[in-house]
Amino acid sequence: xxxxxxxxxxxxxxxxxxxxxxxxxxxxxxxxxxxxxxxxxxxxxxxxxxxxxxxxxxxxxxxxxxxxxxxxxxxxxxxxxxxxxxxxxxxxxxxxxxxxxxxxxxxxxxxxxxxxxxxxxxxxxxxxxxxxxxxxxxxxxxxxxxxxxxxxxxxxxxxxxxxxxxxxxxxxxxxxxxxxxxxxxxxxxxxxxxxxxxxxxxxxxxxxxxxxxxxxxxxxxxxxxxxxxxxxxxxxxxxxxxxxxxxxxxxxxxxxxxxxxxxxxxxxxxxxxxxxxxxxxxxxxxxxxxxxxxxxxxxxxxxxxxxxxxxxxxxxxxxxxxxxxxxxxxxxxxxxxxxxxxxxxxxxxxxxxxxxxxxxxxxxxxxxxxxxxxxxxxxxxxxxxxxxxxxxxxxxxxxxxxxxxxxxxxxxxxxxxxxxxxxxxxxxxxxxxxxxxxxxxxxxxxxxx
Ligand code: PLP
Numbered sequence: 001x002x003x004x005x006x007x008x009x010x011x012x013x014x015x016x017x018x019x020x021x022x023x024x025x026x027x028x029x030x031x032x033x034x035x036x037x038x039x040x041x042x043x044x045x046x047x048x049x050x051x052x053x054x055x056x057x058x059x060x061x062x063x064x065x066x067x068x069x070x071x072x073x074x075x076x077x078x079x080x081x082x083x084x085x086x087x088x089x090x091x092x093x094x095x096x097x098x099x100x101x102x103x104x105x106x107x108x109x110x111x112x113x114x115x116x117x118x119x120x121x122x123x124x125x126x127x128x129x130x131x132x133x134x135x136x137x138x139x140x141x142x143x144x145x146x147x148x149x150x151x152x153x154x155x156x157x158x159x160x161x162x163x164x165x166x167x168x169x170x171x172x173x174x175x176x177x178x179x180x181x182x183x184x185x186x187x188x189x190x191x192x193x194x195x196x197x198x199x200x201x202x203x204x205x206x207x208x209x210x211x212x213x214x215x216x217x218x219x220x221x222x223x224x225x226x227x228x229x230x231x232x233x234x235x236x237x238x239x240x241x242x243x244x245x246x247x248x249x250x251x252x253x254x255x256x257x258x259x260x261x262x263x264x265x266x267x268x269x270x271x272x273x274x275x276x277x278x279x280x281x282x283x284x285x286x287x288x289x290x291x292x293x294x295x296x297x298x299x300x301x302x303x304x305x306x307x308x309x310x311x312x313x314x315x316x317x318x319x320x321x322x323x324x325x326x327x328x329x330x331x332x333x334x335x336x337x338x339x340x341x342x343x344x345x346x347x348x349x350x351x352x353x354x355x356x357x358x359x360x361x362x363x364x365x366x367x368x369x370x371x372x373x374x375x376x377x378x379x380x381x382x383x384x385x386x387x388x389x390x391x392x393x394x395x396x397x398x399x400x401x402x403x404x405x406x407x408x409x410x411x412x413x414x415x416x417x418x419x420x421x422x423x424x425x426x427x428x429x430x431x432x433x434x435x436x437x438x439x440x441x442x443x444x445x446x447x448x449x
Contacts, residue, residue: 008033008045022146023158037064040424042408050403051432053420054410058220058367059278061256062324062333063421069284072323076316085112085312092313095321099280099291102261102325104270108294111305112287112313116251116277117145119288120214123273124149125307126292127212127245130299135205137198137213139174140181141222144214144249153214156222157386172201174215176225178360178371179379191228198238207242212273217263220252221412224369226362232269239272245296246271251288252367255279256328256422259338259365266364272296279422281324287317337422340429341365344418347433357382357443368418370436372398372443381414382446394446401439407432409439 006014011033021029035045040063043049055061062069076091083089096110111126113119124136138144140155151158152165159165173181175194182193202210213235219225239246248271253263256279260266264274273296277288311317328334341364348361348368359373372382372395382394395411402409410417416436420429 008035011045039063039065040421040428048406050406050408051420051428051435052408053402053418053432053436054408055366055419055421056283057278058252058257058410058417058419059283061279061366061422062282062327063423066282066324066327066423068327069282069320069323073284073316073320076319080315083315084310085308089313089315089318091315091319091322095313095318095325098322098325099276099289103274103291104262104264106270106293106295107274107291109292109297110289111292111307112289112318113277113309114286114311114314115145115288116249116275117147117150117288118309119251119275119277119290120144120150120153120247120249121147122307123247123275123290124153124212124214126273126290126296126299126305127247129303129306130296131211131243131245133209133211134168135210136169137172137201137205137210138169139215139219140171141174141176141219141225142214142216142249143221144216145251170201170205172198174219174225175227175231176219176223177228178362187228191231191234194231195234195238198235202238202242202244207244210242210244212245212247213239214247214249216249216251216253218253218258218364218367220367223371223412223415224363224367224417226364227267229267232264232267236269236271245273247273247275249275251275251277252279255324256334256337257365257367257419259334259341261334281317281320282421284324285314285317285320286311287314287321331423333422336424337365340420340422340424340426341368343426343429344368344433347430348418351433351437351440354437355440355444357440357447363418366418366420366422366424369415370418370440372414372416372447374446375448382443383414385413394443398439398442401442402435405435405438407435407439409436 033045034042036043041049099110138153142155144150144153151162152169155171175190177190184190248264250262254276272293274291352358352361357372359371361370374380399411
């Protein structure tokens, strides 16, 4: 009650005095106090309502305060709020069963974590123990989390501040036709060359020293990079050839974001391990995990698994995952995500046609990016590729123009992503796209077209 009684000034004052924020220079931020949220909107203390085109950190897939999900959490809290991972628990076993049910047929078990980073830590640990090898290949232009191992896997500037990183991780380039590392001009070329580059990397690294290849099925914060058809199947083939574990990081791309339970379903490929978090329960209670193939799970049938977490399979979190997946099924949320994709795709193309600052649009489901450029010919990004550039004027001004008009955008470097909740209505999406249309004029003013 003391918390609900607090006014905006008190929230702000205590935040500035006591809260140490992620990824921030503490003296240079002024976090907006949020009073409430519902559906696809959140509201500040001034009563300003924002349509959320970010889903926070691309995790509120079911939207805010879904009544059935809130009730399920309240009921579980009243029944059993915590129990150690060493016991069996109904919420946990049902969550695991439901996740295995929607995962590729070769996958048998779930290890629960607190979020995405520790899911990746454990996936890598499992791969190393299963293969008896140490090295891991991870993609440039990736994000895998901020714990020691996960930030080492990460292939973007978020790793720089944590270096020297852990030994044993080698980075490679994935497919990204718009800024091809392979000078490709078609998706087919990009796919073929990216796979050849992976084979070449394995050749010089020694494929027999590599435990795992980890990749985001659809790369998230680094630009919604949708792999060309054939790429994931090619990676699967390479892994099979060399006895390497294929880890799909679906922390951001899973649970509806791409219109499927797992994004990889879109290409019909079965990885050995899938890490998940975010959309599994939309972050109403922290949870993540690793879906494990029968083969890898069997490695730990008679040999103890050397890893664990006090809150692994937390009943409150697991009950919310069960409820969320049930709601997804009952309310056709995957179908809605796919439908929104069929609306957003063409609308973004129309925006690109009207705005010289839009170099490319790409995505699927409710997972889209607009790449903003100074010059469409040279594809020079609207802001430079570095941490300072990410916070630079033009992108800030663009974001401010969105916020003034009641839209909360997701921006990262020179991109804005269109990643609303999977439950957003078509009308809401169109409302947000109309704001983007206005705000892009700011970006246009920095672009020569
Ligand atoms: N993997 C991917 C693809 C992510 O996008 C994220 C978070 O943005 C993570 C891992 C890390 O998840 P968490 O922040 O829950 O540790």
